[in-house]
Amino acid sequence: MSKYLVSSSPHITSGKTTKNIMLDVIIALMPAVIAMVAIYGLYPLMITLISVGTCVLSEFLFNKIRKKEQSINDLSAVVTGIILALNLPPVVPIYVPVVGGVFAIVIVKMLFGGIGRNFANPAITARIFLMLAWTSVMTKFVLPVDWSTAGGAGLVSYFYEAFGSTFPSLPDAVTGATPLASVKSAFEAGLNPANGINFLDMFLGRIGGSAGEVSAIAILIGGIYLLIRRVIDWKIPTIYIGTTVLFTAIFYANSGYVGEYILSYLLGGGLLFGAFFMATDYATSPNTNVAVIIYSVGLGFLTVLIRRFSSMNEGVSYAILLMNVVTPLLDKIKVRPFGTLAKTPKDVIDEIKLKREEKKRAKAEKDAEASEGGVNG
Amino acid sequence: MKSNGNSINFSQGLKQKGGIIANGIVKNNPVFRLVLGTCPTLAVTSGAVNGMGMGLAATFVLVCSNILVSLLRKVIPDKVRIPAYVLIIATFVTLVQMILQKFIPALYESLGIYLPLIVVNCIILARAEAFASTNKVLDSALDGLGMGLGFTASLMLIGLIREFLGAGTLFYGELAGLQMGVKIAAFESVSMNIFILPAGGFLVFGILMAVINAISDYARKRKEEKEKKQIALIESAEAQQRISEAFGGASEKNGVNEVNEDVKTESGVELKNAAEGGND
Numbered sequence: 001m002s003k004y005l006v007s008s009s010p011h012i013t014s015g016k017t018t019k020n021i022m023l024d025v026i027i028a029l030m031p032a033v034i035a036m037v038a039i040y041g042l043y044p045l046m047i048t049l050i051s052v053g054t055c056v057l058s059e060f061l062f063n064k065i066r067k068k069e070q071s072i073n074d075l076s077a078v079v080t081g082i083i084l085a086l087n088l089p090p091v092v093p094i095y096v097p098v099v100g101g102v103f104a105i106v107i108v109k110m111l112f113g114g115i116g117r118n119f120a121n122p123a124i125t126a127r128i129f130l131m132l133a134w135t136s137v138m139t140k141f142v143l144p145v146d147w148s149t150a151g152g153a154g155l156v157s158y159f160y161e162a163f164g165s166t167f168p169s170l171p172d173a174v175t176g177a178t179p180l181a182s183v184k185s186a187f188e189a190g191l192n193p194a195n196g197i198n199f200l201d202m203f204l205g206r207i208g209g210s211a212g213e214v215s216a217i218a219i220l221i222g223g224i225y226l227l228i229r230r231v232i233d234w235k236i237p238t239i240y241i242g243t244t245v246l247f248t249a250i251f252y253a254n255s256g257y258v259g260e261y262i263l264s265y266l267l268g269g270g271l272l273f274g275a276f277f278m279a280t281d282y283a284t285s286p287n288t289n290v291a292v293i294i295y296s297v298g299l300g301f302l303t304v305l306i307r308r309f310s311s312m313n314e315g316v317s318y319a320i321l322l323m324n325v326v327t328p329l330l331d332k333i334k335v336r337p338f339g340t341l342a343k344t345p346k347d348v349i350d351e352i353k354l355k356r357e358e359k360k361r362a363k364a365e366k367d368a369e370a371s372e373g374g375v376n377g
Numbered sequence: 378m379k380s381n382g383n384s385i386n387f388s389q390g391l392k393q394k395g396g397i398i399a400n401g402i403v404k405n406n407p408v409f410r411l412v413l414g415t416c417p418t419l420a421v422t423s424g425a426v427n428g429m430g431m432g433l434a435a436t437f438v439l440v441c442s443n444i445l446v447s448l449l450r451k452v453i454p455d456k457v458r459i460p461a462y463v464l465i466i467a468t469f470v471t472l473v474q475m476i477l478q479k480f481i482p483a484l485y486e487s488l489g490i491y492l493p494l495i496v497v498n499c500i501i502l503a504r505a506e507a508f509a510s511t512n513k514v515l516d517s518a519l520d521g522l523g524m525g526l527g528f529t530a531s532l533m534l535i536g537l538i539r540e541f542l543g544a545g546t547l548f549y550g551e552l553a554g555l556q557m558g559v560k561i562a563a564f565e566s567v568s569m570n571i572f573i574l575p576a577g578g579f580l581v582f583g584i585l586m587a588v589i590n591a592i593s594d595y596a597r598k599r600k601e602e603k604e605k606k607q608i609a610l611i612e613s614a615e616a617q618q619r620i621s622e623a624f625g626g627a628s629e630k631n632g633v634n635e636v637n638e639d640v641k642t643e644s645g646v647e648l649k650n651a652a653e654g655g656n657d
């Protein structure tokens with residue numbers, strides 16, 4: 001008798017749970033974290049741990065105080081914490097990740113209803129918040145540790161920078177310009193943006209920049225892992241990066257150094273990290289193909305627009321935040337429901353004709369009514 | 378009773394007038410409850426002093442325009458009432474603007490465009506339309522005062538928080554030639570500039586609104602629960618009374634029970650009386 005099970009849909013299930021997906025994202029972030037330690041030493045790792053701890057703790061406390069079901073087990077707060085820390089400059093005071101973590105989780109995520117209901121990516125919004133709150137701290141980028149001179153002490157050299165002279169004499173941290181900053185000044189001076197930049201260094205991450213965004217190869221490894229595991233949609237990063245290249249070529253067409261600009265825009269800022277890890281956030285990216293294409297093109301366009309024409313050097317975070325806000329509208333674009341017939345050109349023409357006839361009829365009726373009214377009056 | 382009538386009327390009248398003022402400050406706070414005048418609220422509250430200046434300027438305009446609108450409420454034709462109100466309000470705003478420019482130029486500078494824009498501040502127009510145009514002169518003046526003070530208090534609260542988080546100062550600024558407020562040196566170095574920017578205004582405004590909603594929700598729930606408990610007590614007391622009346626003969630046999638029930642009934646009746654008295 002119990003040969004046939006009767007149950008309601010869905011009948012096909014997969015092992016994909018929120019926790020598994022988040023675990024995949026954490027694994028994909030690991031190359032960037034390792035690269036961060038290899039480039040800047042242990043200090044940013046400590047910032048990452050503080051950021052993760054703050055995020056998890058604030059979600060835990062929020063749920064406790066609001067008497068809601070505990071949601072820290074889905075690991076999304078851990079992901080937010082790691083992404084936030086990778087978005088910060090390598091050397092920041094300890095209060096920066098703490099305030100950022102609380103802002104990301106409490107204000108951007110939990111106040112709007114928790115995971116899946118946030119209107120914008122928590123990490124990117126927190127980064128923008130911190131950027132506006134402590135602009136001087138958030139734009140102070142140190143140079144990578146020079147391992148040949150620092151040796152093993154390089155691992156802790158940036159603790160010296162952060163905590164003052166309590167540490168024994170170590171190589172002083174040097175504050176350097178990020179590639180995007182030098183690109184901007186090179187453009188204003190009409191010089192070759194590739195001057196003083198080694199593209200191999202950029203690819204490996206031996207440049208100034210946000211802690212986790214500098215190493216292109218580490219981000220690519222993580223991104224490809226996410227693509228293989230089908231955690232993220234390939235369309236968003238591909239189209240985003242492609243559009244960025246396209247618009248860079250357009251905006252810098254008459255500068256004479258198009259190739260150099262494209263390469264430094266690709267590798268120099270947070271573009272790759274944003275494209276793979278932040279623009280692809282499920283809750284804040286659209287679902288249908290048409291909407292995804294508009295979303296990704298918009299991301300690329302805004303990024304180049306901000307980098308080229310605004311006073312800021314980096315535009316990825318603002319571009320993602322702006323397109324996050326537009327996402328609910330993009331999701332309203334109607335698509336052909338699954339299983340319905342595709343429209344032929346003839347159908348479209350017929351439809352237009354029908355509409356025209358209806359309009360004519362409505363107009364005729366209105367005229368008739370109006371004339372009747374005239375008689376009555 | 379009759380000899381007492383006058384004094385009761387007087388104290389009740391006082392209570393009612395006080396109620397009109399309190400209504401504007403707490404129950405129908407223009408910023409947090411009616412959500413009126415959001416534009417100046419967000420724009421001028423980068424500091425508490427600015428907020429206070431804006432609030433007091435608006436209060437002055439609000440009281441004066443309410444009085445004039447109330448005086449003219451039977452004269453102004455219904456069809457042109459809005460232009461008439463705007464004209465009245467604009468008169469007082471011009472006055473305030475000239476006075477500030479002469480005597481407190483620093484505040485006049487920092488309020489900038491938002492000072493002349495009091496003309497279209499929706500709190501003032503809303504109170505003229507909703508209250509002053511249908512109420513007597515004294516009531517309208519008090520309503521204007523209450524709403525104005527509520528507006529001022531809200532602006533100062535938002536301004537104080539934004540100033541503290543954004544610049545590490547409290548009530549810092551110059552008002553009528555007086556240097557006032559404190560600078561907290563320890564906070565100044567870590568102050569979050571975003572709270573001085575418009576985005577911080579929205580953040581503080583939204584969070585304060587949420588906190589105030591939570592508090593009023595909590596207060597309402599407690600009140601409802603209290604009322605429910607009282608009703609339940611009265612009902613149970615009544616039921617006890619009915620039972621004891623119905624089984625009066627039977628309970629005589631059981632002495633202990635009878636005593637208990639008597640106590641309960643008495644307290645129940647008292648409660649009921651108290652509740653009825655309260656309702657009166």
